Structures are given as C-alpha cells and as structure tokens.
Amino acid sequence: MSKKLFPEDAFFENLLLGLNNTLAEVPRICNVTIDKRQPCEKSQLVTWEQRHGVYLPEDMKKFYLSTDGFMLQWSYQYAPNDIRKVGYIHFRHLLEISLLRENVEMTTAAGPTNDQWANPLPVLGAKTKIFEINTINEVAKVCLLYDSSGCNISPKIYLLELSNLKWVFLADSFSEYLRMAIAHLGLPYWELCFASCGLPSWTEQLFLLLAPHLLEENETRRSRLINPGPEHPYNVIDPNIFRVKFKTTSIKAGTTGKHK
Secondary structure: OOOOOOHHHHHHHHHOOOHHHHHHOOOOEEEEEEEOOOOOOHHHHHHHHHHHOOOOOHHHHHHHHHOOOEEEEEEEEEEOOEEEEEEEEEEOOHHHOEEOOOOOOOOOOOOOOEOOOOOEOOOOOOOOEEEEEEEEOOOEEEEEEEOOOOOOOOOEEEEEEOOOOEEEEEEOOHHHHHHHHHHOOOOOOHHHHHOOOOOOHHHHHHHHHHOHHHHOOOOOHHHHHHOOOOOOOOOOOOHHHHHOOOOOOOOEEEEOOOOO
16 A cells, blocks of 8 residues: 655655656665745745746746745765765745846847757847746856747746857746756756756766766757657646645655665
8 A cells, every 4th residue: 555645745746757756766876855845925926026027937836836946856876985965956946036147148130040959049138037047057057038029928948058158948938847857867967968068077977877868969859858759758747736735844855765
C-alpha cells in the first residue's frame, strides 16, 4: 500500500512530475531536498503587477498562488568520502523578481532576427520590460521578457549572456521553462547548453554521467526538449494542481537517495 502524502507533499510531487523520487533512485545521487514555501497572497501578486505595470501570465500567477517559489537540491557522491551539493532547481520568491539592471540595446532593423538555434530574437523597444528570474553562474541571466509589442502580451523566457549581452530563446512560457528544468534533472547550469559559452567542464561531466542524451549533437537541443523522442519522454504538468491553495506545515522536506 502506498503511503498517503500530505497535501503540500502531493503538490510538489505533481509539480515536479516525481523528479525528487526519480533522483533518489539514481546511483550516487543523494540528499535530495525541497525547500517548500508558503503560497503568495493574491494581494501580493496585484501589488507586484501594479508596481511594474504588467500582468503576470496565468500559469505564473497560479504557480505563485500555490508556492512562493521553491528550491530543489541534490548532491552527487564522487567518492566514498566526497559528496558535493551540485544539482538544483530554483525559483525565486515573487518579490525577488525585479527589473533587469543591465543596459541592453534596442532592436534595430539591421540586427539579427534569430538566435543560434534559429529561434526568433526579442524585439526590444520603448515598451519592452525585462525581469530577471534567475542568475546562471554569473555568466548569464534567465529573463521574463515582455517585448515592444505591448506589456500585456504573453511574455517569453530568454537567456541573456552577460559577456556579449546577446539573447538566446529558452521557452514560450513559464510552465515550459519549469518543464525544461525538470527534463534536465536540475543539473547545474543546464541553461548554458543553449548559450555560446557552453557548459563548464565539470558540469558537462555530470551531464555525460547522468543524462548524456541531453548533449547529443545530431539534433537541435531545443527541438528535442520540446518534442522529445519516445526514448526520452517527459510528462506535462497538469494545470489543475494549482487550483488547491494550502499552507505548508513545514519549511523543508527531504528525501535521501541511495549511495551506490
């Protein structure tokens, strides 16, 4: 008989598509923990939107009304006495999502229209608003971008490379970005798979050990993640999980993986 989960545990189990339990069964991955947080109040979302003059997309609203961000972390056992905390999926508190501080150039007609993966680059103009939702190893930032066509248009997720201030398309929506993080198992700096700088060598070694299919060169990474082949499927997050609001009863819950 399966153990009945508390509502908040069931929520994160569904939100992460069972990733925490999957990681706990992978050889050498251990100390899988989830930092669970209280949901935002609706008034907090309204205040954030009024302060910044934009509407959050519906999937992002539902997420923050269910949990004010979260942090999943896991460690890898390199040797019997060498266990390092390396993997994570981090979504900031709503109030920590702020306007991008970097000065980025407006789009010009002479500039490129697609990134290196042939995805369209954002159109930056006077009405553009860019919010920083994550920082990647101090070399890139994950941004929620409302382009110059108007602030009420559904924003998309882009990666901004800090060395050259170039944009790389990541996801069409907040939910898709979350699914991509799950598909990458929370491997460190996975977003840099799409950047011109590439992954740090130690991170690439973890990819080769745990998810070599994510580094295959025979097809576009972006295409594989959004339309995965049958050998590497992943589930789709059910939006119905956001309909039940609960208060968490604990701050942290952990699952310890197997040392093999």
